[in-house]
Amino acid sequence: MTAPDGVLIVDKPAGMTSHDVVATVRRRLPRKTKVGHTGTLDPFATGVLPVVIGKATRLSQFLTASRKQYLATVTFGEATDSGDLMGVMTETASPAALAGLTEAAVHAALATFVGRHAQLPPAHSAKKVDGQRAYVLARRGEAVALAAVEVTAHALSLVSWDGSTHSATVRLDVSAGYYVRSLARDLGARLGVPAHLTALRRTASGMWSLEQAHSLADVVQCSPEDFLRLCQPLGSGLGDWPVLALNEGQMAAVLAGRPVDLDDAQSAGLGGVRPERVRLIDATGALVALARPTLPRAVHADIVLR
Numbered sequence: 001m002t003a004p005d006g007v008l009i010v011d012k013p014a015g016m017t018s019h020d021v022v023a024t025v026r027r028r029l030p031r032k033t034k035v036g037h038t039g040t041l042d043p044f045a046t047g048v049l050p051v052v053i054g055k056a057t058r059l060s061q062f063l064t065a066s067r068k069q070y071l072a073t074v075t076f077g078e079a080t081d082s083g084d085l086m087g088v089m090t091e092t093a094s095p096a097a098l099a100g101l102t103e104a105a106v107h108a109a110l111a112t113f114v115g116r117h118a119q120l121p122p123a124h125s126a127k128k129v130d131g132q133r134a135y136v137l138a139r140r141g142e143a144v145a146l147a148a149v150e151v152t153a154h155a156l157s158l159v160s161w162d163g164s165t166h167s168a169t170v171r172l173d174v175s176a177g178y179y180v181r182s183l184a185r186d187l188g189a190r191l192g193v194p195a196h197l198t199a200l201r202r203t204a205s206g207m208w209s210l211e212q213a214h215s216l217a218d219v220v221q222c223s224p225e226d227f228l229r230l231c232q233p234l235g236s237g238l239g240d241w242p243v244l245a246l247n248e249g250q251m252a253a254v255l256a257g258r259p260v261d262l263d264d265a266q267s268a269g270l271g272g273v274r275p276e277r278v279r280l281i282d283a284t285g286a287l288v289a290l291a292r293p294t295l296p297r298a299v300h301a302d303i304v305l306r
Contacts, residue, residue: 003033005054005305006231007063011213012041012049012202024216025051028227038063038237039176039205044086047202048213055305056234059290063237065176066206067154072197074184076101076166079194083122083181091194101193103161106168109190110156113183118148122181151178167198206237234305235279235287242270242278244291244299251282254289259300267297 012021018040026035034057038050047070052060077098080087152175159169168187172180181197188195203210214230222230250260260280262270270278270293278299280289289301 002228003029003054004228004231005056005234007056007208007234007237008051008053008219008231009208009213010049010051010219011210011215012046013216014044014046016216017043018049021049021216022051025053025219028219029053036060038066039068041202042084042086042200044084045200045202047200048205048208048210049202050205050208050237053231054234058303058305059235059238062290063206066237066239067204068172068174068176068178068202068206069204069209070172070174070180071159071201071203072170072172072180072184073199074168074170074187074195075198076168076188076191076193076195078196079185079188080196083179083185084197084200087196093193097193098166101166101191103158103163103168105191106161106187107158109187110158110168110170112190113186114153114156116150116152119151119179119182119186120148121146121179122185149177151175153178153183156183166193207239208232208237233287238279238290242275243281244269244278245281245283245285246288247283250280251288254280254291254301254304255306257301257304259294259298260291262297262299 008025010021010025012018018037022035022037026033029035034054036052036057038052038060041047041049050063052063077093078089079091081090153172154175155171155173157171159171161168172183180200184195184197212232219227219230244262244266246254246260253260274293276292278291278293279287280291280299280301282288288304288306290303291299291301294300
């Protein structure tokens, strides 16, 4: 089987780490094929996990930075050390506090977290502290001091409220780096009732949603030909980045590491804007490189995929 250069969108099942999914996909491919993913999902979580293969691994930094969408269940009444159902209980709510919790109160509190704000990552996170993962230190019982980071919640909506279990189902549209476990923790603190995350499903990552996702069973069982058809083309996750089609001379400049001078039509195609990056394609439409604009009528490729 020839290894593709592209992105495989997997619907991650519960009970597996993101690394487990990558390892499963890697076993379908020739030895030494590079495989990675573009955003960790906790083992109990499910949903959209883009797996990058071959040359697409060089695009991971851009795909990881995309917006994410989730459907989450936040259960009030208990807090855990990890912020989710996998952790150890650290706090419980009084019966009076639980009795006073209403759907209207949850809805109002949720609205206060919409927009850009500082968020403290969970102690059980993949953030590094002095070169070590925070969750490793937390599991050893060591104190973990993490700095708050700026995140954006583009939209948060209360889908449903179950008063019998004190559970809220929340739909999120958030920036990269956003911790849903932190939202559960902070939402509980805002309402004066400890809470933790009890279910999480990623419904979209960047331009990809569950509609493009394939079950891991399908990935494992399909034929080599079907596997190739399951993969998205190289560069397909770069959204609306401007595209410049190169002529032979410009292609030679890219492959030689030289700046590319743009002609009138290419300059006009950028619409007078100066984007952070552009996609460079060849005559067949295949992605050749990613480039940064330099001079007003020139770009320089810094990631070459040939």
